[in-house]
Amino acid sequence: MRNGMLNFALVLSFLASGAMPARAAGSEDDFKAAYAAADAANKEAGKLRNQWTTTANTLAAAKKAADAGDFDKATASAKEAEALAKASIFQATSEKTRWKEMEIR
């Protein structure tokens, strides 16, 4: 049941981050706000010692798109990175107790 909930939450977050069409954000300001939120969430995951490589890769993709002037793509990537970072925070938080379920006793 608990596994099911976690999987559901993670899948939902991935769907939100990857499978949904990107909103046409358009502006550099939108990108900057989205990137700052994603970066902050990823830093929080770092404090929990649980960053994901995919978050870093998606943040890098956002930066690259912004550097190329494609702020729609950059904003979408930044939002995806934020969703990934939040999922990693959720994972680290829930695992503080859930790890016991897997322990050999």
Place this chain on the structure above:
Amino acid sequence: MKLRSAITLASAALVIAALTLAGALPSGAADKVDPVADAKAFRKFFTDKFPKVKLEDFVNGPYSMNEDLYRQWQEKEQFPPYEFSLEMGKEMFSKPFKNGKTYADCFPNGGIGVRQNYPVFDDKEGKVITLELALNRCREANGEAPYSYVRDEMAALTAYMAFTSRGKPMDIKIPDDPRALAAYENGKEYFYTRRGQLNFSCATCHVQSPGERIRAEVLAPALGIVNAMPIYRSEWSGMGTTSRRFTTCNSQIRGVPLSPQDDEYRNVEYYLSYVSNGLPISGPGARP
């Protein structure tokens, strides 16, 4: 559905799930730390799961799980791929530092036949000291630059030290010190904690799935897994230290690896080594 709404919904689901889980589960801190009982249960789990595998064979990792691989390995051992590293390690170990001292001056019994005692718990520092860390501290104490924990030099030195301990039973001590017990418990927590986007723990592969294939690889059992370190991996076309194994495991599950010899890795090596007590050192090993 707009992206922002979707993310908000997903975030809400995450928070609700987190709160539900946090409230529903008991705190692990309330449990008593009992390494002796843990080790007994750990060994029983694997011997029950693989009744045909001899206890001392678990240190041979995937070869103990698969007859074809076992035969291939026996042939490979005629001309083992780690031999060049072993020779290099032997030479490095005996070569004096600039100050005239050697690694032998840093270890009990001159560093020969002692690998089975590492990691140790240092009561002055209050932390776990792995063999790799002890080697680099030896270098630094003698005015030499430390080696990378994931490259050939460290693998060669640990390969040689492991070779001088081959067949000796792993013999990790946990002193009656709350800091040592905490390090052990933290190592255990790290071992069972899921991480990375793939949501895997060390135990997902090495407790739940040993003997199964993950792509082309046959997964090794956790029991005795550290006894074979360091290893030559055909996949790497080279030698790998324990540090290299831990960091690459993390990146393979899409987690950002910690720095080699961070506390988490030292503690998990302490835990894994303790629960493998009594099984022979088989390193250096070779793996597909």
